[in-house]
Amino acid sequence: MRTEWGLVALMGLAGALMDKAMEQSLQTDTSRTIKEPEIIRLITGKDLPKGITLLSLKDDYLPPAAYIAEVRNSSDPGMDHVFWRILNSGNEAMVEHMTVFPIGKHIASLSYDLAQNLPHPTILRAGKIEYHRELEQIDHKVSTTPWVWSRIDRCQLGNVAAGTDELDKSWGCYFNLFKTRDEPASSKLSNRIASHVVPFVLAGKHRFRIGHDETPTEAQVRQYFASQYIAAQSHRYVFSPNEETQKRIKAIEDLVKWPKPEENAVIASVHIRRGDTAGFNCSRHQKFRGCTYTHKQVDRVRRMQKLYGVTHAYVMTEEPREVELARSLAPDITWMSLVEVYQAPIKQELDEWESSPGSPPRMNVEVYLQLKSEDPNFDGSVIEKHVYGYLADMQLASRADVHVLEASCTSASMLAISHGSKGYMPPHIPSNNKGLMSKPYWCSMKDVQSEKPDPSLLRFRNLIMN
Numbered sequence: 139m140r141t142e143w144g145l146v147a148l149m150g151l152a153g154a155l156m157d158k159a160m161e162q163s164l165q166t167d168t169s170r171t172i173k174e175p176e177i178i179r180l181i182t183g184k185d186l187p188k189g190i191t192l193l194s195l196k197d198d199y200l201p202p203a204a205y206i207a208e209v210r211n212s213s214d215p216g217m218d219h220v221f222w223r224i225l226n227s228g229n230e231a232m233v234e235h236m237t238v239f240p241i242g243k244h245i246a247s248l249s250y251d252l253a254q255n256l257p258h259p260t261i262l263r264a265g266k267i268e269y270h271r272e273l274e275q276i277d278h279k280v281s282t283t284p285w286v287w288s289r290i291d292r293c294q295l296g297n298v299a300a301g302t303d304e305l306d307k308s309w310g311c312y313f314n315l316f317k318t319r320d321e322p323a324s325s326k327l328s329n330r331i332a333s334h335v336v337p338f339v340l341a342g343k344h345r346f347r348i349g350h351d352e353t354p355t356e357a358q359v360r361q362y363f364a365s366q367y368i369a370a371q372s373h374r375y376v377f378s379p380n381e382e383t384q385k386r387i388k389a390i391e392d393l394v395k396w397p398k399p400e401e402n403a404v405i406a407s408v409h410i411r412r413g414d415t416a417g418f419n420c421s422r423h424q425k426f427r428g429c430t431y432t433h434k435q436v437d438r439v440r441r442m443q444k445l446y447g448v449t450h451a452y453v454m455t456e457e458p459r460e461v462e463l464a465r466s467l468a469p470d471i472t473w474m475s476l477v478e479v480y481q482a483p484i485k486q487e488l489d490e491w492e493s494s495p496g497s498p499p500r501m502n503v504e505v506y507l508q509l510k511s512e513d514p515n516f517d518g519s520v521i522e523k524h525v526y527g528y529l530a531d532m533q534l535a536s537r538a539d540v541h542v543l544e545a546s547c548t549s550a551s552m553l554a555i556s557h558g559s560k561g562y563m564p565p566h567i568p569s570n571n572k573g574l575m576s577k578p579y580w581c582s583m584k585d586v587q588s589e590k591p592d593p594s595l596l597r598f599r600n601l602i603m604n
Contacts, residue, residue: 175327176209176562180364181334183357198567203446206565213561216328217371220335221252224259225316231259236285236308241528243547246554249373256339256368262316264303284308286504287525289511290518292382298511312525314378335368344368366563373551374558383529390530393479396537397450397472405450406442407538407556408435408464409549412457419463430544432460436467438542438567443471446540446565450474454535454552476531482524541566 179186186205232255234248252260264285283303284294293311294304309315324332338344344365345358354362379387397403410432412418420429442448451468453461453475461475484503507521532548535541536555543549543566556564 173208173212175213175331177213177331177364177367178334179209180360180367181338183360186360198441199563200441200445200565200567206446206562209562210560214325214327214331215371215374215559215561216322216325217332217335217368218322218375219324219328220332221372221375222319222321224257226321227259229259231261233261233263236262236264236283236303236305241287241525242532242551245373245377246547246551249376249554250369252376253344253365253369253372256344260316262305262309264305264308282508285311286508286511287311287521289507289516290522290525295511295516295518298516299514310380312379312383312529313376314380319378335364338364339368363563366557370554370557370563372558373554377551377555377558379529383526386526387530387533390476390480390527391534394452394474394476394534396474396534403450403472404447404540405452405538406439406448406540406542407452407454407535407552408439408542409535409544409546409552410435410453410455410457410460410464411544411546411548412455412460418457418459432463433467435542436464439464439468439471441567442540442542442565448540452535452538453477454531454548476527476534480527480530482527483520484524487520538564540564543568 174182174184178184232251234251234255236244248262264283283301284297285303285308288294288303288308288311289298290311293307297303297307306315310318343361345361397405411430420431439448439451448471450472451464451474453464453473455461455475455477458475458477458481461473461478465473484507487506503524510516511518511521528548532552532555535552536559538556541549541553541556541564543553545568553564553566
C-alpha cells in the first residue's frame with residue numbers, strides 16, 4: 139500500500155522534475171567536469187573525502203577545508219518544493235501532535251519525524267497532552283494546552299483558561315503551517331538533487347539508525363549521511379517563520395554587529411548552555427544534566443581556528459559573563475553574542491526564584507512558564523520576548539561556517555538549520571554523528587515519565603502558584 143501510493147505521488151513528482159528540458163540540461167551538465175553537491179555524492183558513491191566512515195564515527199566532524207570549499211560552491215539547499223508537493227499530495231498521512239516540549243526539541247523532533255514518515259506526508263495536529271517529567275514530579279496536572287510558547291496576547295493567551303489549542307494560533311503563532319504556503323520555487327540544481335533524493339526515498343534507503351553493535355560499511359554511512367541531509371531539509375521546511383516572526387527576528391538580529399561580506403570572516407558558533415540548566419562557568423547545574431566549562435568550548439574554537447582559519451565567534455548563551463570570559467581567553471578572536479545586547483527577562487526571573495527564601499530548585503523554563511501562565515494576570519510578555527530572542531539566537535548561530543555544540547536540542551536544531559540552509563553538513567564539534575545515534579538531532583518526541591513526585595519540586599509548585 140505504502141509503495142503503491144508512494145510511487146504514484148513521488149514518481150509523478152520525479153516526472154515533473156525530469157521533463158525534456160531538464161534531461162537536456164542534465165546531459166549538458168554531466169558532459170562537463172563539475173563538482174557535485176554533497177547529497178549527490180552521498181547517494182551515487184562518488185567524490186567524498188577519504189575516511190568518511192572514520193569521520194562519521196569520531197567525536198568530531200572535521201572534514202578537510204578543501205572538501206568544504208568544494209561542497210559550499212556546489213550545493214543548493216532547495217528541497218522545499220519537494221516537501222511542499224509531498225505534504226500537499228493528498229495521500230494517506232501520518233499525524234504528529236503538538237506537545238509541551240521546548241521549541242528547540244520540538245522543532246528538531248517534528249523535523250525528524252516528518253523525514254522519517256517519508257514518503258508519507260505528515261499532518262500536524264494541536265492539543266495532544268503529554269506531561270513533562272518536571273510537571274509530573276510536582277504532582278500538578280496543569281493543562282498542557284495551549285502550547286506554552288503560544289500563550290502570548292496575539293496568539294492563545296485567551297485559550298489558557300479553556301485549555302484549548304488551535305493549530306493556526308499554536309504552531310501558526312510563529313511558523314508557517316505546512317499547507318498554507320505557495321509552492322516554493324525550484325532551480326535546475328535543486329531539481330537535479332531531487333531527481334536523486336526522490337528515488338532514494340522511494341527505495342526506502344533513508345535510514346536514521348545504525349545499531350550501536352553494528353560495524354557500518356561505507357555504503358551504510360553514506361545512507362545515514364544522506365538521511366541526515368533529508369532530515370535537515372525537512373527541518374528547513376518546518377522551521378519557516380511566518381511574516382510577523384520574520385520581522386521580529388530581523389529586528390533582534392540587527393542588534394548584533396555581524397561581519398560584512400568584504401571582511402572575509404570565518405565564523406564559529408559556540409553554544410554555552412546556561413540559563414535554566416547551569417550557572418556561570420558551571421557554578422551550578424541541574425541534576426542529571428552536565429555542564430561544559432567555557433574554557434573547553436574555547437579550546438574547541440581554537441581547533442577550528444587551526445583547521446579553518448576562524449576569525450570570529452558567535453556565542454549562544456543566556457549568561458553574558460561567559461562571553462566576557464571567552465573573550466579574555468582568546469582575545470585574538472572577535473567575539474559576538476546576542477546576550478550582550480538583548481536579554482529576555484526569563485533568566486532574571488529564574489535567578490530571583492532561586493535566591494528567594496526557601497530556595498526553590500532551578501526549573502526548566504517551560505515548566506516555570508507552564509505554571510506561571512495559569513495566573514489570570516499573566517500577560518504573556520515574558521514568553522514573547524524569550525521566544526523571539528531564542529529564535530533569533532538560533533538563526534544567527536546557524537549563519538556561522540563551523541559549530542561548537544552542546545548535547546542539547548537547541549544545538550541540534552541550530553545545526554539542522556545550518557545544514558538545511560547550506561546544503562551540506564558543516565564542520566562541528568562534538569560530532570552529531572557519534573555512535574550513529576538513532577535520531578540525527580538527538581531529540582525524541584517521546585517524553586520521559588517520572589516514577590514519583592519530588593518533595594522539593596512540590597515546594598516549588600507551592601511557591602510559584604501561591
